[in-house]
Amino acid sequence: KAGVTQTPRYLIKTRGQQVTLSCSPISGHRSVSWYQQTPGQGLQFLFEYFSETQRNKGNFPGRFSGRQFSNSRSEMNVSTLELGDSALYLCASSLGGQGVTDTQYFGPGTRLTVL
Amino acid sequence: QQQVKQSPQSLIVQKGGISIINCAYENTAFDYFPWYQQFPGKGPALLIAIRPDVSEKKEGRFTISFNKSAKQFSLHIMDSQPGDSATYFCAASTGNQFYFGTGTSLTVIP
Numbered sequence: 001k002a003g004v005t006q007t008p009r010y011l012i013k014t015r016g017q018q019v020t021l022s023c024s025p026i027s028g029h030r031s032v033s034w035y036q037q038t039p040g041q042g043l044q045f046l047f048e049y050f051s052e053t054q055r056n057k058g059n060f061p062g063r064f065s066g067r068q069f070s071n072s073r074s075e076m077n078v079s080t081l082e083l084g085d086s087a088l089y090l091c092a093s094s095l096g097g098q099g100v101t102d103t104q105y106f107g108p109g110t111r112l113t114v115l
Numbered sequence: 116q117q118q119v120k121q122s123p124q125s126l127i128v129q130k131g132g133i134s135i136i137n138c139a140y141e142n143t144a145f146d147y148f149p150w151y152q153q154f155p156g157k158g159p160a161l162l163i164a165i166r167p168d169v170s171e172k173k174e175g176r177f178t179i180s181f182n183k184s185a186k187q188f189s190l191h192i193m194d195s196q197p198g199d200s201a202t203y204f205c206a207a208s209t210g211n212q213f214y215f216g217t218g219t220s221l222t223v224i225p
Binding site: 108 | 211
């Protein structure tokens with residue numbers, strides 16, 4: 001089975017621009033979660049999508065948004081980029097069944113640099 | 116507020132030694148406790164995981180010890196090897212929401 005894939009792997013943007021990151025989960029996985037990873041803050045939870053609906057949300061400003069498509073692929077968008085948004089953005093997928101906590105599998109991440 | 120507290124931040128161990136990383140949590144609703152290993156430039160990879168109904172789980176050189184009453188769990192790496200040098204994250208989860216520790220950078224010296 002193919003793992004979680006993320007595109008692009010690297011991005012360089014300037015302040016004020018917007019960016020869209022893409023994640024394809026493992027086949028059969030319906031839950032996709034997004035995380036921001038920085039050296040100082042570790043892994044910070046952004047949001048989780050299941051069956052095209054945002055099911056959980058972390059404490060990030062509204063500039064960070066996401067969506068999930070009917071094939072479980074997910075996109076994350078960051079508008080009005082700030083220097084502090086430079087980070088590794090990780091996507092993780094899981095089966096996502098209700099009432100069951102199962103394993104999350106991570107993609108390789110997208111390295112975003114904001115200049 | 117950090118839901119999962121991890122220590123130490125960094126660890127240096129001689130080859131063949133035992134590496135121990137500790138995590139603590141407060142939320143008793145957590146029902147799944149995985150450990151992830153991350154190499155530079157890669158995403159975290161699941162190493163081993165435990166549920167609160169057992170006190171210990173062993174897979175090869177990796178062991179999780181779980182103390183439900185103390186709300187603590189730890190990762191033990193036996194016979195540590197230079198290839199184990201990586202960053203390790205503990206996590207705790209309930210209802211598909213995961214909370215991660217801040218990571219431990221492990222260096223195993225040959």
